[in-house]
Amino acid sequence: MPRLPRLILPLAALGAAVWYVRGVRRYRDPIRIPPQDAGAVLSPADGLVCFVRRIENGEVRVETLAAPLGARDLTGADVREGWLVGLHVGPLDVHFAYVPVSGTATGVEHLGSRLNAPLGSPGLLLGLPADLLGTRGAVENERHTTTLTAANGDVSVTFVAGAGGLNATTYLRRGDEARAGHKLAFLGEGGLVLLTLPAGATPQVSVGDRVTGAETVLARL
Template sequence: MSRLTRLVLPLAALGAAVYVRGVYRYRDPIRIPPADAGAVLSPADGLVSFVRRIEGGEVRVETLDAPLNIRDLTGTAVSEGWLIGLLVGPLDAHYVYAPVGGRAGVTHMESRRNVPLGGAATVASLLGYPADLLGTSGVAENERHTTTLDGGVSVTLVAGAHGLKATSYLRQGDEARAGHKLAFLEEGGLVLLTLPANATPQVSVSDRVTGAETVVGRVEGASV
């Protein structure tokens, strides 16, 4: 490797990193939500980390001794349904969108201490290898912000180790339309989506989804 190459490569890497952090993550792509009654849209760009059944208000994780309580996790009282986790990476658009329309309910859960969201598991997921982040301590312990909408659908933003660096666009009681912006996640991270019991997930682990466009769930017998 020549001396010039040794000098140029680090500068190019630094320039790319600065561009991603300072420009690329703030892009605001045009999204056209499908006109599809009963569809639940993806709340964010990213990779599906897990799709779990909610039973009796709890989600069971093989790596944990006790099930996770959905009310503790998201602040919502979902007794039966589904929990989907989306990992928003550094190259994904960082906007969060309303998966369905409705009047917003807002819950913010503080944390005494935020911890990393899985470390090696997060890296593996970003590289495209399925890694279930639900069993990591940060998902249940870190700061979280939940927006509930119609039909038992909710979106929870989970903080990383440095806190929840997010801007929320909806307040309690605001009306939202499917595909409209809910928030901006400055650092990306984990987004949780709850679906009601009469919904069927349309995605699987390791699927890539596009916010406001990909149908991730379908509610039977309802127009949401």
Template structure:
């Protein structure tokens, strides 16, 4: 009976990323202490514990492996498809590139995924402000962590941008690492934005207002036409 209950919970709740374990434990202990002080506060604490657990979910994704495709690095809302100069620390020049921005609310999955497979050529952390990540100037003013990826077809950059609530950017890859498309590379706590910079000749496949799914939604195509795409579970 108990095993069937746990099986039902596993089906309802996706896997939790290990980055969340300390926060879940702290929230749970705090809820127990609040329960001892005053039961209604304890229930509020338990609700917050459930939310923290939900925030750190890390669902399995089915990733297209075509190296010409640029995948969404995160779950969220497409807030910009435009031309912009990449952040100066990336050393990608001053010519505008095509930029696609994904805004993550506090209810989105916050595990970040590599938009294209390739070698991590550069990882640069830049301290900054904590403005609303939905603002355009957040790309320049906010705390951020930037990756440049040398893929088979082009050089692509992805920038993790801290938001108004976010106070911690986590990156698990380093320069010289080889990453598969759609593989996990980082996380931002809590609420944030990711910008992807691609060549101007790339063909975009999303529009402002569209909801993207990290590791699955195709943001753009770098070169050539589509062939039969192979998928993998990630």
């Protein structure tokens, strides 16, 4: 059999798979039932936990970097003491993001970028966590932050773009009231999701855990 016809079927199958992932699967909108727990901080997205780090004096320390990173530079939120949790939303994950706690949107900030650098490593596609804070993209890429003021402190959610840009549709404006588990955004390209927690929070997840948006309890306040 000639070589060209033998290649047509695999290429057609690959094209169909890409079309399904890009054009159908990433728009799925499963029903989510948030747990009824007043002290719970829900996962803002589906994905893989890549890091859980302390914020001390407004900084986050990363072993692979000579100098600590500023929490405000990463998230746009002014957090002096607390926690930073990072989730990687891959191409096969649900691309909707969710409100982690009930509260008021007291801060909504978008920061653009002239060039978006790659975020992750090939291992992420295999479900292997990577400390994305050590990448250039985690600091320099386009991002959008929503800060929610809840009864037990401020919680912020930051969407960090991958190399293809953020391409996100967000649903909250400053001053809006939000309920935990409701939709916060649609992430057209996935990427990195950062969650900041107040100092009194207790994380409930570890690096390598897979989480479900609006259902997994990431922390307790």
